[in-house]
Amino acid sequence: GAVVSQHPSWVICKSGTSVKIECRSLDFQATTMFWYRQFPKQSLMLMATSNEGSKATYEQGVEKDKFLINHASLTLSTLTVTSAHPEDSSFYICSARDRVGGRTQYFGPGTRLTVL
């Protein structure tokens, strides 16, 4: 089956620092990757869609200068939370689509970010 990994699985950082989260598709090429945020007991909220080699498309209300997304290859996308603050503490999950026009998204295991 299609496997998506994320690294790190959890991270604790001080307020004002930047944190980078990696998302990799391990056994398929992902032309499109997605980044979600999930608060406790809530559904997943799409933050942005990233296509390999082009700029990410951000959802309304998501600060693109704060959440930097890079999709440099068909198997790797990164999310950098810049100048993190306690309110950025959340569960960040990426997903990848295995082919153009495909409907199925495969999700990573998530990254728990805690900003002190």
Added chain:
Amino acid sequence: QQQVKQSPQSLIVQKGGISIINCAYENTAFDYFPWYQQFPGKGPALLIAIRPDVSEKKEGRFTISFNKSAKQFSLHIMDSQPGDSATYFCAAIYQGGKLIFGQGTELSVKP
């Protein structure tokens, strides 16, 4: 129009019973309806999915029933087990669109 409404919010079922989760949608452009299972602290895992030209799909103990005219679909978990305790999300998508999630159902299967 883009919403997917899911119910119930939480569900308690005895071991061996049937768990039923319902979802409804409005946008008739949706053409793919996946269900995801999420354990605490983990990402969602694709459980089973259906297209609107099929009324039912079964994989092991999991069955999706789809009613196109009513714009509703449901997940049935037969012979529910404590290991099935998790949060379940229905979702919907159309080509070029975004994956729209339901609100989630927290299932607890009591031994």
